[in-house]
Amino acid sequence: MKDAFGTPQSLLVLGGTSDIALATARRLIARRTRTVWLAGRPSPELEAAAAHLRGLGADTHTVAFDALAPESHEAGLGKIFAEGDIDMVLLAFGVLGDQAGDERDPLAATRVAQTNYTGAVSAGLVCARALQAQGHGSLVVLSSVAGERARRSNFIYGSSKAGLDAFAQGLGDALHGTGVHVMVVRPGFVRTRMTAGLPEAPLATTPEAVATAIELGLRRRSETVWVPGALRLVMSVLRHAPRSVFRRLPM
Template identity: 40%
Template sequence: MRAVTILGARSDIAMACAHVFAAEGDQVTLAARQVETLQNAARDLELRHGGTVSLREFDVLDDTGLAAFVDGAEVPDVVISAVGLLGDQTADERNVEAAARVMRSNFEGPALVLGAYANAMEARGSGVIVGISSVAGDRGRATNYIYGSAKAGFTAFLSGLRNRLAGRGVHVVTVKPGFVATKMTEHLDLPEKLTAAPEEVAQAVLKAVEKRRDVIYVRAIWRLVMGIIRLIPERVFKKLSI
């Protein structure tokens, strides 16, 4: 039985991960803002899968409290960051505060808290860190470069962290889901063949943890799609609206 902490537990992907790991017999901790509102979800997990589900208050934007949050409980075997904020590119590019919130929610906050977990796991000599990033970070695009640039930073952070911890008993997994049908994206018209369900992402996360994968695209087609997008020359790319 593993101890699994899920950060940003209010999201659809996070809850799907909670069900997948609880079904494996793992002890799950849900961490989120206003975590008391997740009491019913926690009881549902316990009834469906057995075991005990714990709740912890967590605010990824409270950078002064992140170290205390990590120090405030036993270090888990697995920590999953499912924190994210899509934002609205058109509005955010004209609003500094809104843009900063997107950037901090997708990069700064998750990177800082996972960095603290990394130190604790390194000292213990074991652990798995999972960061849910995005294919949006593979190349900056006009339609989502604020969100995408934050995810690019998070992806680079996870890569460096994985390199630093190699051979020290701690493994770091980068997850790139592509489109996911969640509450965050329900206003978007998403292509079916490129869109995963939260449960599909959760199963991919579980598999990546157990097989010690480094970087995974939840749907393999995204590796091809983003590979092509990265190869488009800049002089051509800047004329596209993608």
């Protein structure tokens, strides 16, 4: 169960090598989180992440998880919940893709959509049902400001995040009153391994800043969190800009 300050004592991360997810885990472990499950494709990187969190004092386990294998989600994730209640699920997996290359390769573009959207729908529903069955818990979904309005420079990624964002908001409405809290997190450009080498966008942030915002959102039981907060206004302007104007923007 969460403590009196809303900090989860147990955490399941879907996307166990995500920079943002690991920054969040470190921050929560520094508070009161004691059990962590890192779910991802088996790899030395996943095991190294688990070893690092163990060194911080958390009882950390790894479990095989593949967003592109939804047929395995129910059985695989079900085993985790069978071990005991999970206070927080952090859905943090996703791929950026290569917009220019993916436009020429429909199969590659489809993999981006399947990872970011359909894989998340499958895993999100499995975890939501388990949280509802235990009667409490938070499902935190890492979305992106890219989903607010698809831009020509990354509309494949942006459209997949738009789908994820809408799904998570609807899921939150469906679970309202059940004891399960769904929080959508919308970061802007985050300095991670995934964005290494890309031109930095205005209001760029760090995994640690996103982790701080997630912890604050949990305490407040927020439904939507923007990181940084100024992006709420920026994206509102862009979302409502006439299409003729939007097309002229260097984005």
